[in-house]
Amino acid sequence: MRSLRDAYGDALLELGEEFPKVWVVDVDVGRSCKTGAFQEAWPERYVNVGIAEQNAAGLAAGLAAVGITPFVTTYAAFGSMRMCEQIRQSICYPRLNVKIMCSHGGLTPANDGATHQCVEDLGIMRTLPGMTVVAPGDYFAAKKLVRAAAVYEGPVYMRFTRDPIPFVYDSGETFTIGKGKVLREGDQAAIIAAGDVLSQAKAAAEALAAKGVRICLVDMHTIKPLDTALLEQIMSVCGNIVTVEDHNIINGLGSAVAEQAAEHGGCRVRRIGVQDRFGESGPYPALLEDNGITVDHIIESVEALLRR
Amino acid sequence: MERTVSELQQKAMELRRCALWMIYAAQSGHPGGSLSAADIVAALYFRELRLRPEEPQWPERDRFVLSKGHVCPIQYAALLLRGFLSPEEKGTLRKKGSRLQGHPDMKRTPGIDISTGSLGQGVSCAVGMALGLRRQGSRVRVFCLAGDGECNEGQVWEAVETAVKYRLSNFILFVDQNGLQNDGPCEEIMPPQSLAEKFRSFGCRTYEIDGHAMEEILAVLDAAQDSDVPVAVVAHTVKGKGVSFMEHAVKWHGTAPNEEEFRLAMTELERGAVR
Known part of the structure; x- marks a missing residue:
């Protein structure tokens, strides 16, 4: 059992090494979303705008407009709803290469209750023209799909779990965005x-x-x-x-x-x-x-x- | 590009006529804010911005973000006069299939650095650009033009505090404070208090100028050069500036003139050009 947010943190660290254009934009939930190792390794490619999701999405659009691949990191409830219009206008409409990477998807922040759980994100995001929506099924799938998102051109929304879930795959499995x-x-x-x-x-x-x-x-x-x-x-x-x-x-x-x-x-x-x-x-x-x-x-x- | 104050004033009037012409031809658009922003836009496009019209995606170009995207006719006018767009496109504003959308579209229009239109968002985008460019070792500057009504949006202030946190001295924000927003005077809709004091307290190097005094606009652009923090310029302007019946009138926020009004307006703008 491992959580998908752990997979995200581990994948980011590998991506950081391989893709110098990958940046992380945090909104004061980096510790919960496992971006710490990336921040430590590449402080010059790390931004934390505080609890200001709308600004994070817009700022990421600006970063993408000058050639950077930002990974905006937050919880699903805020990534799909608080910054929804910014994602639509500033990211999807101009088709900028921004990744919205969200932990705490579904009912998995179980103890936090309804405000921090998110059962709407996939639907909201799939309605946006030009958005790609991904929900990995275990730790290894998440690691591979985060990497796939980094090389995929265009906006991607990806959902991770807060709580540990069982393994389905092993580390050698391969994944392609858009292929079941x-x-x-x-x-x-x-x-x-x-x-x-x-x-x-x-x-x-x-x-x-x-x-x-x-x-x-x-x-x-x-x-x-x-x-x-x-x-x-x-x-x-x-x-x-x-x-x-x-x-x-x-x-x-x-x-x-x-x-x-x-x-x-x-x-x-x-x-x-x-x-x-x-x-x-x-x-x-x-x-x-x-x-x-x-x-x-x-x-x-x-x-x-x-x-x- | 070295130009005299009077040449830039002429350019501003030319931009006003061109923008109004486009709005009249489209029978749709936002004349009031286009006219209030004309002098700032003229100073930027005909003196300050380092641009290559023949190479719109030149990586070393200065960036310009029109966060109050609804006044894009004034930016399109500048892009037309600078040669980013061809003269025959002038009549295509808001037409089906046109590169000149109702709000700026970076994927369609050469010279547009980011798509805007939903208020507040362009400021964040501009800050992101400034941060990305700065950290990648670029000396390119990012200019942003926002409205005073737009400053109702909390996102504007989120963006400004981020610019200050990262000491983005390559970020220069102009606020076109024309005092009117869609539903009425800003003082009635959402009193701005002192915008300059707000920007100052956020940590910006802040200037207040007459946004129609070309000398003041140029002076502030020069003064901004040596800042080590973001620069905010609160430019006091007149909505509808240059057309007597449009000045200070909420009605002209988003209404196109009819033929008679258009002729009258163009006559006044011609006269203003030779003041």
Whole structure:
């Protein structure tokens, strides 16, 4: 188990060495977002503007306009909402090469409660023209995708978890932004997951496979641009799809998949995610359970689809 | 570029006529703030900024950020007269497919260093540019023009305190204090108190000038050269300056003149040019 914010900090340190144009812009949550090692190694490429997210986004646009690749680092709630309009106007509209890197996505800052949890970010960000939206599923995926973001031209929003989550991959796995990963092939039903709940989706897929279900499992780490080619392929063989995300069921991964399924026709989709409500303080598994984001519920949802 | 005060004053009037012509042709745009900013824009584009019109992306160019992006006709006029844009583009402001969008667009328009339009944001962008350039060893300067109404935005002050924190002496902010904003006088909508005192207390080297007195604009640009902190210039101006019926009138914040008003305005601006 390791948190994705740790992956971010570790990846940054490697990137700093390799990419001299990578800078970090902090908003007084650098300690929580693991930028400390980068700051220590490259103080000349580190900026902390204090608790002023809107200014951070605008300043990053200015840095990008003079050839720098800034990694703006904050919590998902503030990165997707407090600086939303600045991201739209100053970053996405001119398509500047700014990365919005957010810890504390989903329900994972569990003890902090609803104000610091964020179940809206993927939806808000995917609505912005020109934005790329990524939610890695474990520590190794996050490390690789942070690196991918550094070489990817254009704005990227990436979401990390605060709390440790299980490993799904090993360190040798490769990732490409915009390409979903098929972790298990199957033609009866597909589980499509993004972000920190990938491990639950994987456990559910394994349990279903043990029961003889030919189950497909996809890590759709990039919500936008959605890997429509892969989905097309899956939808043409599987008529049953369950999506899993630690995000509001409105406008996140489930919505994105459902949109394509509706256009494709002939597919049934069930969305597992946060039930359009705010979280609260409490243990992370309990918060997930409140919303039915559990291994058992994923299994039940797939079986219910197969019974129809 | 060495030019006399009177040549720069002529340029400012030429910019005013060109901007008003564009707004009239578009039947849309913001004449009041374009006219109030004309003298500052003329001083920057015809004397201060190091630019290469034939090479708009020249890395060593001074940057100019029009944070009050709605007055872009006055900047487009300067870009036209400096040769960044071709003369036939003059009639394309706000037209479909035009490079001259309703607000500045860095991806479409040569000579635009950053896209602006949503107020407050350009100041942050300018500070980011100044910081990035400075730390990369460049001596390039970043000039930013904001409005007084725009200073309602908290982001302006977040940006200024950042410029001061990093001692960005290559950041020069002009505030076009014309005293009027969209809904009425600034004093009524959100009293600014003393903008100069605010900038001073934030740690900027701060000047207050008459934003239509070319000698004062040039003097402040010269004086800013040796600053070791960010420079703020509060320029007291008249909204609609140069057209009698547009001066001090909220109505002309975002209204295009009709034919009769346009003819009258151009006559006055011609007369003003030979004062």
